[in-house]
Amino acid sequence: xxxxxxxxxxxxxxxxxxxxxxxxxxxxxxxxxxxxxxxxxxxxxxxxxxxxxxxxxxxxxxxxxxxxxxxxxxxxxxxxxxxxxxxxxxxxxxxxxxxxxxxxxxxxxxxxxxxxxxxxxxxxxxxxxxxxxxxxxxxxxxxxxxxxxxxxxxxxxxxxxxxxxxxxxxxxxxxxxxxxxxxxxxxxxxxxxxxxxxxxxxxxxxxxxxxxxxxxxxxxxxxxxxxxxxxxxxxxxxxxxxxxxxxxxxxxxxxxxxxxxxxxxxxxxxxxxxxxxxxxxxxxxxxxxxxxxxxxxxxxxxxxxxxxxxxxxxxxxxxxxxxxxxxxxxxx
Numbered sequence: 651x652x653x654x655x656x657x658x659x660x661x662x663x664x665x666x667x668x669x670x671x672x673x674x675x676x677x678x679x680x681x682x683x684x685x686x687x688x689x690x691x692x693x694x695x696x697x698x699x700x701x702x703x704x705x706x707x708x709x710x711x712x713x714x715x716x717x718x719x720x721x722x723x724x725x726x727x728x729x730x731x732x733x734x735x736x737x738x739x740x741x742x743x744x745x746x747x748x749x750x751x752x753x754x755x756x757x758x759x760x761x762x763x764x765x766x767x768x769x770x771x772x773x774x775x776x777x778x779x780x781x782x783x784x785x786x787x788x789x790x791x792x793x794x795x796x797x798x799x800x801x802x803x804x805x806x807x808x809x810x811x812x813x814x815x816x817x818x819x820x821x822x823x824x825x826x827x828x829x830x831x832x833x834x835x836x837x838x839x840x841x842x843x844x845x846x847x848x849x850x851x852x853x854x855x856x857x858x859x860x861x862x863x864x865x866x867x868x869x870x871x872x873x874x875x876x877x878x879x880x881x882x883x884x885x886x887x888x889x890x891x892x893x894x895x896x897x898x899x900x901x902x903x904x905x906x907x908x909x910x911x912x913x914x915x916x917x918x919x920x921x922x923x924x925x926x927x928x929x930x931x932x933x934x935x936x937x938x939x940x941x942x943x944x945x946x947x948x949x950x951x952x953x954x955x956x957x958x959x960x961x962x963x964x965x966x967x968x969x970x971x972x973x974x975x976x977x978x979x980x981x982x
Contacts, residue, residue, distance in 0.1 A: 689802040692745045694772060694781055700742075702773040705821050708765070713828065728961070729830040734823070741810055741820050742772075748794040748807045755789075759796045759805040762786050767798070768818050785818040831898045833932060833958055833965060834975075836922065838890040844922040845870055846976070849915050854978035858886065867982040881982045889981075892974045893922065898965035902955065908964050911935050911955055918976065931959040934967075934976075 694700065705713040715730060715738075716723050722730040751759060767784035774780055786796030786805075794807035795817040810817060843859040847870050855870030858881070865886035866878040902908075916933040923929050934954040954972070956965045969976075 689799045689804055690747050690750075690806050692747070692781070692783060692797060692799070692806075692808055694742050697739055697743055699774050700772050700780060701775045702777075704769075704771040704773075706769045707767070707822065711768075711822065711824070713823070713825065715828070724825055724828040728825075728828075729832075729835075730828050731830045734828055738820050741813075741817050744810045745797075745808050745817065746811065748809045750804070750806055751789070756805050759786065759789075760798060760803070763796060763798050763805065767796075768821050769800075770821055771800075785821060787818065788816045826901055826903075829901060831901060831965070832895060833898050833956060833967060833972075834893045834896040834922070834930070836893045836924065836930070838887070838894055840925045841890050841893060842923050842925045844890075844893075844920065847919045848917070848978075849919070850917075851978075854980070855918075856979035856982070858889075858982070860886075867979065869979055879982075885982065889975075889977065896967075896972055896975065898956070898967045899953070899971075900966045902964045902966050905955065905964055908955075911937075912957060917951075917954065920975075929960075933957045934972075 701717050703713075703715040705711065705715070714725050715735075716726065718729070721732065722735050724730050763784045763786045767786050769782070769784055771782040772780040782800035784798045784800065786798075788794070789796055789807045793814075794809045796805060797808045798805040808817065841860070843857065845855075845857040847855045852871045853869070853873055856867055857870055858865065858867050859878075860866075865881040865883055867881050868878045869876065905911075912935070914935060917936045918934050920932045920934070921929060922931075934956050936951040937953055937955055938951060952969050954967050954969065956967055957963075958965055
């Protein structure tokens with residue numbers, strides 16, 4: 651991690667050096683003539699060779715994206731939202747040259763890139779640089795994005811087919827916007843067991859387990875002494891399929907009332923154990939809509955705030971999205 655920090659710091663220093671270099675650059679129009687192919691070849695046609703992406707700005711933005719199998723991690727900590735990564739990779743592979751700016755425009759573009767540009771670097775598995783460039787804002791016409799290949803003095807204007815906007819917005823995201831908002835993104839076939847505890851409705855609490863291909867359910871609190879009962883495999887499979895993907899509305903780690911909410915009794919506590927012994931725990935705290943005065947709008951619950959572990963994230967989820975996994979014991 652220390653090595654990664656040093657690399658990101660070096661990128662910021664490079665940006666600072668670029669500011670100095672181009673602010674003192676003399677008016678030499680010959681240096682701004684159209685460059686060679688490598689200076690304007692921005693697209694990476696084989697994205698599978700990319701192992702790591704570094705994104706940095708002078709304002710302190712430092713993002714590291716690392717391939718993790720078929721997925722990606724941000725800053726070696728969190729899984730990346732697949733949809734956000736898909737949007738980024740579309741820009742990486744489809745970016746194309748729109749035009750070469752005239753000399754006077756080029757001078758201004760370079761200065762803008764030096765002061766406000768986004769440095770993007772791509773590395774392969776061996777740590778070799780695949781490509782590196784500086785992305786800026788919109789050009790004067792508002793139809794393209796300013797760009798300068800690292801090591802070149804000639805800026806260009808680029809775009810992505812069928813995209814209207816500034817490409818740099820796909821890169822200039824804080825860490826939280828890169829993160830996957832999935833509360834559950836699990837392979838249902840690898841779920842070994844799960845339990846749901848309803849502290850205020852103990853009779854509805856249960857444990858579901860898979861044993862030698864068969865499914866069994868039992869009350870979480872032994873209120874009746876019934877013990878385990880075998881569950882219809884199709885019904886159990888259908889239920890577990892719901893854990894394939896459940897997305898939160900938002901990550902709310904800075905929620906001001908977090909500690910107060912966590913001090914209350916949750917609506918339910920859920921624990922899912924995978925065949926590789928990985929355990930995921932989620933506690934659901936119901937929140938009710940209120941008027942500005944604090945008075946309840948209704949007794950109904952439309953959203954929950956969830957504590958998701960092991961990440962220790964606080965997430966806002968919608969009942970409509972999660973209702974199919976919040977089943978009672980009698981469901982089986």
